[in-house]
Amino acid sequence: MPAFEPCSFRKYSLEAGRQVAEQSVRVGKQGLVELVRGRRMCYFQENNYRQGHNSTLFPTWYQSSWPYKVSYTPLYEPWYIVDRFLNPWYDARLTG
Template sequence: MEGMAKVCQLDILLVYEVVLDEVMQFMFPINTLRNMALLQSRTELVSMVDVDLLVSNSLFEWVQDKNNYELLRQGTQSKQVFVLPAFETAPQRNQTKAHHLADAASGMPKAELVGLVQKRLVYQFAVFLFWQGHNSTDYKRWYTSDTPYPIEWHDGYEPWFIIDRRLNPFYDQSFRGYGWNKVTHVANILAQK
């Protein structure tokens, strides 16, 4: 999408790690992989998303509008990040059904997604497990807003976001496994403002 070009290129980098310690086999080097992705990126804007996050079709359509892309580009150049609200499906006994619902939700217009939230089929990500991680996104405002709006950072905030690649500091590689890696990175970005 860089420069709204008609040509898109997907690069796949195969990375593996040899470890001799059994414990380290289960301590995924998440931030090392994020840094490798940053180093491979050739675009002006990057998005910090995890592999298990489905990005909505409506975001893709929104970014294709040149005015919206320019808003992102100018905002990120002035050290802003654009937070992506994240959702998860309600607990289901049938994981296949949950995956189908997630796929459907990622393709829905915003109004339909809000309808799923109202029906309690979809929730703000981690609202029951770690609400501090995404509560600053102000979901109630997002449901009714048609334009980006400012949010206030709070301790524990770990959103997924879009940022200027050149202003995104490298991730702390001492983090392995899961826990506090995104929180620490977001705090680092905030400190660099």
């Protein structure tokens, strides 16, 4: 699951960053891709820790409407969504 955030190099105020993040949720995938192309949103830690998410193959994700395979590379930090009530195997310190 790819993760995004307001681009840190823009040095958004807290309120402006919140507005861009909220906009990215409302506009769907194609709108999010446009925000990325306009450099308002970046993939998570794009400017500080690229190796953590590069295996996601973002150019492929931007164009794909179906799941695709990625390969693990050292330091890759894949994200996924899980129901916390159906899958209790997690570190309780990370709740919230």
